[in-house]
Amino acid sequence: MFKVGDKVVYPMHGAGVIEAIEFKEIGGKTVEYFRVRIYSGNIKLMIPVSNPSGVQLRPVVSKEEAARIIDSFDSDRTSSNIPWNKRYKENIDKLKSGTADNVAGVLNDLILREKKHGLSTSDRKMFILTKSILCSELNTALETDNNSEVLERILSKF
Secondary structure, eight states: OOOTTOEEEETTTEEEEEEEEEEEEETTEEEEEEEEEETGGGEEEEEESSOTTOOOOEEOOOHHHHHHHHHHOOTTSOOOOSOHHHHHHHHHHHHHHOOHHHHHHHHHHHHHHHHHHOOOHHHHHHHHHHHHHHHHHHHHHTTOOOHHHHHHHHHTTO
16 A cells, blocks of 8 residues: 555556545545645646556656666667557557556657657647656656656667
């Protein structure tokens, strides 16, 4: 179980910190919540400790894992040639999974697609979201707040 001050990742939002653990009465039942401040956009979320939606908080990756993820970016990978709507759904599913490797894979594919074909409007929005989610976690893991430093390390692979 997490405690106040723990750095966590919430899928589709990115890294943040647990600011409090609170109890709220809803419909006659007392429910325990994590109050999480997401670093990107300074968003505050109330996440049930036992989340019925199945979406779970997870710890931020370690420094070593963050370095491995950055090193995993690869310009020799082939980007998928599937229709945009299927690619979009697959990317959303990967982002919802919440794993740093899946988020990095989506970003890697979008960088390759941009270099080869350019990005459509929906791909551009996905790129911005994915970059924000991944950079927030990698910055937290590497104890930096400099998005450009992390992005520079990633883009140097291309």
